[in-house]
Amino acid sequence: MLPTIRDVAKEAGVSIATVSRVMRESEGVRDATRLRVLAAAAELEYTPSHLGRQLAERRHAANGIVFPDLSGPYYAEVVLGYEGVAAELRRSVLILSTHGRSDAEDAVREMAGRCDGLVILGRTVSDAAVQSLAARGTKLVLVARPPIGTVDSVNAENHASARSLTEHLLSEGVRSLRFVGDPVSSPDVAERWAGVRDAFLRSESDRAPELVTVDELDEESGAAVADAALAADDLPDAFVCGNDELALGLLGRLAAAGVDVPGTVMVTGWDDVMAARYAGLTTVRQPMRELGATAARLLEELIVDERTEPRHELLPTELVIRSSSSTSH
Amino acid sequence: MLPTIRDVAKEAGVSIATVSRVMRESEGVRDATRLRVLAAAAELEYTPSHLGRQLAERRHAANGIVFPDLSGPYYAEVVLGYEGVAAELRRSVLILSTHGRSDAEDAVREMAGRCDGLVILGRTVSDAAVQSLAARGTKLVLVARPPIGTVDSVNAENHASARSLTEHLLSEGVRSLRFVGDPVSSPDVAERWAGVRDAFLRSESDRAPELVTVDELDEESGAAVADAALAADDLPDAFVCGNDELALGLLGRLAAAGVDVPGTVMVTGWDDVMAARYAGLTTVRQPMRELGATAARLLEELIVDERTEPRHELLPTELVIRSSSSTSH
DNA sequence: TTGAAAGCGATACCAG
DNA sequence: CTGGTATCGCTTTCAA
Numbered sequence: 001m002l003p004t005i006r007d008v009a010k011e012a013g014v015s016i017a018t019v020s021r022v023m024r025e026s027e028g029v030r031d032a033t034r035l036r037v038l039a040a041a042a043e044l045e046y047t048p049s050h051l052g053r054q055l056a057e058r059r060h061a062a063n064g065i066v067f068p069d070l071s072g073p074y075y076a077e078v079v080l081g082y083e084g085v086a087a088e089l090r091r092s093v094l095i096l097s098t099h100g101r102s103d104a105e106d107a108v109r110e111m112a113g114r115c116d117g118l119v120i121l122g123r124t125v126s127d128a129a130v131q132s133l134a135a136r137g138t139k140l141v142l143v144a145r146p147p148i149g150t151v152d153s154v155n156a157e158n159h160a161s162a163r164s165l166t167e168h169l170l171s172e173g174v175r176s177l178r179f180v181g182d183p184v185s186s187p188d189v190a191e192r193w194a195g196v197r198d199a200f201l202r203s204e205s206d207r208a209p210e211l212v213t214v215d216e217l218d219e220e221s222g223a224a225v226a227d228a229a230l231a232a233d234d235l236p237d238a239f240v241c242g243n244d245e246l247a248l249g250l251l252g253r254l255a256a257a258g259v260d261v262p263g264t265v266m267v268t269g270w271d272d273v274m275a276a277r278y279a280g281l282t283t284v285r286q287p288m289r290e291l292g293a294t295a296a297r298l299l300e301e302l303i304v305d306e307r308t309e310p311r312h313e314l315l316p317t318e319l320v321i322r323s324s325s326s327t328s329h
Numbered sequence: 330m331l332p333t334i335r336d337v338a339k340e341a342g343v344s345i346a347t348v349s350r351v352m353r354e355s356e357g358v359r360d361a362t363r364l365r366v367l368a369a370a371a372e373l374e375y376t377p378s379h380l381g382r383q384l385a386e387r388r389h390a391a392n393g394i395v396f397p398d399l400s401g402p403y404y405a406e407v408v409l410g411y412e413g414v415a416a417e418l419r420r421s422v423l424i425l426s427t428h429g430r431s432d433a434e435d436a437v438r439e440m441a442g443r444c445d446g447l448v449i450l451g452r453t454v455s456d457a458a459v460q461s462l463a464a465r466g467t468k469l470v471l472v473a474r475p476p477i478g479t480v481d482s483v484n485a486e487n488h489a490s491a492r493s494l495t496e497h498l499l500s501e502g503v504r505s506l507r508f509v510g511d512p513v514s515s516p517d518v519a520e521r522w523a524g525v526r527d528a529f530l531r532s533e534s535d536r537a538p539e540l541v542t543v544d545e546l547d548e549e550s551g552a553a554v555a556d557a558a559l560a561a562d563d564l565p566d567a568f569v570c571g572n573d574e575l576a577l578g579l580l581g582r583l584a585a586a587g588v589d590v591p592g593t594v595m596v597t598g599w600d601d602v603m604a605a606r607y608a609g610l611t612t613v614r615q616p617m618r619e620l621g622a623t624a625a626r627l628l629e630e631l632i633v634d635e636r637t638e639p640r641h642e643l644l645p646t647e648l649v650i651r652s653s654s655s656t657s658h
Numbered sequence: 659t660t661g662a663a664a665g666c667g668a669t670a671c672c673a674g
Numbered sequence: 675c676t677g678g679t680a681t682c683g684c685t686t687t688c689a690a
Contacts (some may be wrong), residue, residue: 002465002466004668005665005667005668013660014676014677015675015676015677015678016667016668016669016678017666017669017671017676017677017679018675018676018677018679019668020668020669020670021669021675021676023668024669028675028676030675030676030678031675032657033675033676045465047438047442048667048668049442049666049667049668050442050443050667051380051383051384051666051667051668052384052666052667052668052669052682053667053668053669054380054664054668054682055380055384055667055668055669055681055682055683055684056667056668056669056670056681056682057668057669057682058682062423062443064460069409070405070406070408070412071405071406071409073402073405076400076402076405077399077400078427079424080398080399081401082424083399083424084426087425087426087430087436092423092425092439092443093423093424093425094391094421094423094424095408095412096412096416096420096421096422097409097412097413097416099405101416107416109376110421111421113379114377114379114391114421115379118535134527136331136374136674150650156483219603245603248603248607252606252607271605272601274548274574274577274603274604275601275602275603275604275607277458277581277604277605278577278604278607278608279607290504295513301438309631329550333682333683333684334683334684335683339673343660343661344660344661344662345659345661345684345685346660346662346663346681346685346686347660347661348684349684349685349686350659350660350685352684353685357659357660358659358660359660361659362659362660377683377684378682378683378684379683379684380682380684381666381683381684381685382683382684383666383668383684383687384667384668384682384683384684384687385665385683385684385685385686386666386684387666388686414668545684566686
């Protein structure tokens with residue numbers, strides 16, 4: 001058995017209260033006593049139990065982060081940004097992936113019971129679940145998801161960059177555009193799609209962009225979209241994809257079919273993952289780590305300062321034009 | 330304040346012991362009583378406190394995983410594989426990134442105090458620290474790191490695939506080979522380097538492979554290695570890189586300099602990350618998720634079954650030949 | 659089948 | 675400056 005505060009107290013010949021004071025480095029302990037306690041603690045290799053401490057202090061010194069998946073680079077980077085700041089703040093980090101989990105909301109609720117606060121990425125849990133957590137007093141920060149009630153949120157700019165991206169394509173001569181993604185399952189994607197439509201409305205174009213909905217935003221889905229278009233001999237001037245993985249899958253299949261990109265059809269993605277560079281993919285870069293880091297800071301404010309008025313951060317993004325949408329790059 | 334077991338007991342008109350029995354779904358509670366308790370719990374929206382429960386049960390129902398960084402795809406995938414299994418086993422997951430943290434070992438020790446067991450990836454902490462954790466009774470599983478004492482381990486096969494890779498290159502006519510990586514900081518890389526040398530020894534080649542040590546296994550370092558070689562006008566027949574990111578950085582710089590790959594120089598990586606496909610990079614695929622998943626299962630055995638004899642798993646890898654090392658692909 | 663009470667390992671108040 | 679003790683929220687004997 002690991003030694004407890006009582007063992008140390010006995011060893012040092014003091015009360016547990018004194019040991020507690022020494023371990024917490026609180027004032028008001030005579031140096032001689034302190035040294036005796038420290039010696040005893042070292043002797044027994046004593047480390048205070050987190051459980052006991054947390055129960056007494058009624059805090060966990062741990063936060064949780066909920067995300068759909070870690071397989072793409074996007075969420076991994078956000079989590080990493082979050083973890084970095086959380087560590088600085090001396091908080092442990094609990095993670096929970098909801099992907100393919102039927103009891104996601106239970107798991108989140110369970111996690112809430114182990115943390116002082118939670119960061120929720122994307123549409124991992126329902127609005128109702130978020131509301132109910134908030135109602136129970138759980139400190140929350142949403143990332144990549146529009147604000148709900150008075151819950152804090154951190155988002156990357158989507159609408160304006162989607163418009164810039166679309167305007168770039170229009171200026172490259174694109175007339176027919178097909179957007180690939182699922183606006184329903186991802187709030188980010190919904191905003192991007194809205195931005196694309198907006199750009200069309202503001203242009204002189206008499207055509208409207210099309211929407212192709214896919215289940216997953218991965219390479220496989222992208223490849224499937226390309227296959228379908230090739231089979232139907234129905235290629236638009238440009239595919240605008242909800243993220244880079246879709247675009248990469250699509251690009252790969254087009255290349256295999258010998259389709260000229262960007263000559264025959266242009267392709268764009270979103271996120272600027274590493275592979276995008278190697279594929280020459282036009283995309284929109286978002287500050288993934290910053291999203292996580294900002295969320296960690298907001299959460300800390302909620303927990304420590306008891307801040308009550310909600311904050312909503314919007315981080316800037318950047319259009320990155322490469323050869324998949326431009327002959328001059 | 331959240332309701333406690335006492336609130337529910339009062340509301341239902343029973344003792345806290347009975348509430349505890351109902352909440353843990355243990356036998357020996359009359360149906361009528363159970364229903365009254367459940368009603369009271371629902372009424373108050375009661376959820377048992379993990380802290381209280383864990384303190385009483387002396388267990389955390391949580392495990393930790395320690396990794397250097399999550400920025401490359403490799404560790405992210407391992408963590409994800411781990412998380413998936415841990416979730417099935419109804420265990421929470423704590424994460425800790427040691428990269429750029431001076432107090433890494435303290436942080437790991439701290440984390441050990443919050444978990445029933447720990448998975449340690451790569452060379453994140455010293456052998457001494459691992460030994461001392463093990464000595465204190467912390468359940469441990471090492472991943473991507475050679476066994477230490479009687480601590481469990483999970484590794485991907487490195488030596489044999491490094492030999493196959495090297496033999497492939499030799500058969501492609503490579504005579505001078507330069508290995509890029511840091512065998513000291515990564516056990517995996519050390520084994521790969523050893524495999525390369527072995528293949529040379531067993532061949533008729535009269536030349537020995539060279540070693541270029543880099544600080545980080547990232548694209549930037551790879552680019553720097555390419556720059557140095559170009560500046561010195563000293564290109565080997567092949568660069569064998571310790572991971573894909575190094576190789577991608579190298580490839581990019583070679584392409585920019587107009588060097589013919591694989592004609593003038595061949596390049597290989599390791600891991601088979603997504604970008605490797607798009608770059609046509611020859612590499613060795615390892616089962617990243619499986620590494621994490623296997624570690625989770627071993628750890629569970631240690632915790633639940635109190636297994637004492639150590640286990641060491643070796644997962645298979647696969648050589649993936651692409652255009653960066655072969656004209657026929 | 660149920661309840662009373664003793665832990666689990668800390669913190670923190672109140673005396674002395 | 676130090677010690678005694680109630681308390682945090684739960685589990686788990688031991689009796690009733």
